[in-house]
Amino acid sequence: MTNSIHEIRDTDFLFVIGSNTSEAHPIIAMEMKRAVHRGATMVVADPRQIFMTTMAKKHLQIKPGSDVWLLNSMAHVIIEEDLVDHDFIQNNTENFEAVKESVKKYSPEAAEEFTGISPEDLRWTARKYATTERAGIYYTLGITEHSHGTDNVYALANLVLMTGHLGKPSSGMNPLRGQNNVQGANDAGATPIYFPGYQSVVDDEIRKKYEASWGVPLPPKPGLNLNQMMKTLGNEVRGMFILGEDIVLSEPNVSEVEKGLNAMDFLVIQEPFLNETSRFADVIFPSSVFAEKDGVFANSERRVQRVRKAIKPPGEAREDWRILLDLAESLGSPWDLKDPSEIWAEMARDTPKFAGISYERLEEAQTGGFTGIQWPCESPEDPGTVYLHEGGVLRGKGLFSPVEYRPSEELPDEEYTLVLSTGRTLYHYNAATQTRRDSGLDEKQSEAFIQIHPRDARKRKIDHNDYVQVSTRRGQVTCRAIVSGQVRRGSIWMPLHFSEARANLLTNDAGDAVTQTAEFKVCAAEVSRVSAPDPGETAPFPGSYFRSPTQH
Ligand SMILES: Nc1nc2c(c(=O)[nH]1)N[C@H]1C(S)=C(S)[C@@H](COP(=O)(O)OP(=O)(O)OC[C@H]3O[C@@H](n4cnc5c(=O)[nH]c(N)nc54)[C@H](O)[C@@H]3O)O[C@H]1N2
Numbered sequence: 001m002t003n004s005i006h007e008i009r010d011t012d013f014l015f016v017i018g019s020n021t022s023e024a025h026p027i028i029a030m031e032m033k034r035a036v037h038r039g040a041t042m043v044v045a046d047p048r049q050i051f052m053t054t055m056a057k058k059h060l061q062i063k064p065g066s067d068v069w070l071l072n073s074m075a076h077v078i079i080e081e082d083l084v085d086h087d088f089i090q091n092n093t094e095n096f097e098a099v100k101e102s103v104k105k106y107s108p109e110a111a112e113e114f115t116g117i118s119p120e121d122l123r124w125t126a127r128k129y130a131t132t133e134r135a136g137i138y139y140t141l142g143i144t145e146h147s148h149g150t151d152n153v154y155a156l157a158n159l160v161l162m163t164g165h166l167g168k169p170s171s172g173m174n175p176l177r178g179q180n181n182v183q184g185a186n187d188a189g190a191t192p193i194y195f196p197g198y199q200s201v202v203d204d205e206i207r208k209k210y211e212a213s214w215g216v217p218l219p220p221k222p223g224l225n226l227n228q229m230m231k232t233l234g235n236e237v238r239g240m241f242i243l244g245e246d247i248v249l250s251e252p253n254v255s256e257v258e259k260g261l262n263a264m265d266f267l268v269i270q271e272p273f274l275n276e277t278s279r280f281a282d283v284i285f286p287s288s289v290f291a292e293k294d295g296v297f298a299n300s301e302r303r304v305q306r307v308r309k310a311i312k313p314p315g316e317a318r319e320d321w322r323i324l325l326d327l328a329e330s331l332g333s334p335w336d337l338k339d340p341s342e343i344w345a346e347m348a349r350d351t352p353k354f355a356g357i358s359y360e361r362l363e364e365a366q367t368g369g370f371t372g373i374q375w376p377c378e379s380p381e382d383p384g385t386v387y388l389h390e391g392g393v394l395r396g397k398g399l400f401s402p403v404e405y406r407p408s409e410e411l412p413d414e415e416y417t418l419v420l421s422t423g424r425t426l427y428h429y430n431a432a433t434q435t436r437r438d439s440g441l442d443e444k445q446s447e448a449f450i451q452i453h454p455r456d457a458r459k460r461k462i463d464h465n466d467y468v469q470v471s472t473r474r475g476q477v478t479c480r481a482i483v484s485g486q487v488r489r490g491s492i493w494m495p496l497h498f499s500e501a502r503a504n505l506l507t508n509d510a511g512d513a514v515t516q517t518a519e520f521k522v523c524a525a526e527v528s529r530v531s532a533p534d535p536g537e538t539a540p541f542p543g544s545y546f547r548s549p550t551q552h
Pocket residue numbers: 017018019020021023024025045046047048050062063064065066067140141142143177178179421422423424425426427428429430521
């Protein structure tokens with residue numbers, strides 16, 4: 001996030017797009033509710049009715065995959081009506097003319113056919129966003145999990161830059177991060193393109209710095225990203241070490257992933273639980289969960305916070321860092337690190353953005369009135385950064401990037417007439433390795449389901465709670481049908497959490513042109529009513545999960 005969570009309450013216009021905030025980010029949703037109760041205006045752009053749409057002044061019930069049309073058209077209106085911030089554009093940005101030219105054809109009237117949003121609602125939203133001083137954008141996977149996810153993000157950034165909603169409180173461009181400490185994992189360099197602190201692996205100077213610091217030669221090229229790895233499992237990628245991911249639940253077009261796993265030479269898993277992927281593992285290192293270890297987490301607003309060990313890991317389970325240190329030692333590299341504070345100090349030493357953050361400071365320090373320090377924090381005297389780009393865009397000049405609408409990779413046709421979108425619910429967490437072990441949560445939501453519009457259901461003689469088969473070109477699953485006006489006509493929606501009806505047997509593994517993030521939010525599907533399944537068939541772990549013994 002460019003801005004901070006506590007600033008949301010003082011925002012006057014909130015544009016929430018592709019984020020089921022109350023289910024996926026309840027704390028942030030609480031701040032949004034606070035703002036609305038204070039009198040702020042919220043617009044939610046989402047193909048589904050969700051709790052946030054009940055609080056919104058307007059719900060733009062967008063057709064899945066058409067966000068570039070909506071956002072370019074908002075830019076069109078803002079430019080046409082001269083609501084841009086001329087000074088900000090002049091002083092802080094470059095390439096505005098290219099965007100100005102490219103959005104000319106994206107009129108609200110033309111947008112309606114693609115987005116399903118009326119020109120009046122679109123114009124109203126654009127005007128309100130541009131003319132409200134404290135206006136913030138909040139987005140999540142409805143924006144990014146598309147083959148054109150990067151285009152969506154550029155289109156949003158163009159709106160932020162042309163209205164100058166950057167570098168001040170309660171505004172900005174705010175992607176809400178997903179997993180606990182996924183921000184911290186990225187910060188620490190768990191990506192194929194960056195060393196810690198977003199320092200490029202292809203920059204010779206930076207690479208030399210790390211070669212000297214780590215005492216090993218480093219490859220001058222980026223590594224494979226997740227989607228590339230999944231597509232080369234068993235071929236170029238012959239061995240893998242997975243820490244804390246359940247890929248046979250969470251990766252798209254997962255029957256191909258399973259084939260790849262079966263063809264691999266060696267798989268190691270480091271996990272606090274036996275998850276579905278552990279069925280393919282040659283070795284499992286039992287690790288621990290958050291409450292069983294010391295360390296730091298970084299949250300969505302770049303806040304680094306101390307986490308303290310509350311209980312001991314059970315049995316033979318150990319902290320992740322201890323396992324990794326032992327592994328390094330057995331590979332002939334004894335690292336002289338005694339506890340997590342030394343690990344942090346080593347990382348911060350080479351990382352300007354975190355250089356001022358230490359465990360000692362984290363005991364006391366606060367940024368923005370809350371415990372922990374928000375990076376960038378470059379020296380021990382630096383109080384940290386509540387919002388980014390104050391007094392000038394960090395890059396130097398904010399770069400406008402024109403984008404053109406590209407349809408999703410797989411659209412409905414005569415055989416598969418519906419659009420399938422997938423996501424999460426309040427009660428379960430991603431692969432549900434943890435939440436389905438909890439009886440209270442399981443009681444709240446124990447079964448896989450799809451949401452289908454009443455008219456689409458009626459056409460297929462499907463009643464509420466019937467069992468249905470959902471199929472795509474890649475696979476099929478059986479689950480309950482929830483007949484509900486929450487989804488658009490022509491769209492169905494299902495959660496990814498359930499191992500007995502894995503959404504990812506259905507999803508498309510087409511990746512974003514830049515990041516390769518998979519198109520989890522749009523593929524073509526069909527639904528038909530089936531009789532209640534034989535309990536044997538819905539056993540949680542179908543046979544295909546097992547690695548064939550001959551391949552060991
Ligand atoms: N309870 C719970 N909380 C979680 C998680 C969990 O599993 N359970 N997971 C965490 C993780 S890892 C993440 S990344 C976040 C994700 O948080 P979110 O991104 O909020 O979660 P999603 O359910 O993927 O859905 C995003 C929203 O995008 C909408 N959407 C789908 N397609 C489109 C589209 O084409 N355009 C637009 N504008 N909207 C669209 C969906 O209808 C949905 O409401 O949640 C985190 N929080």
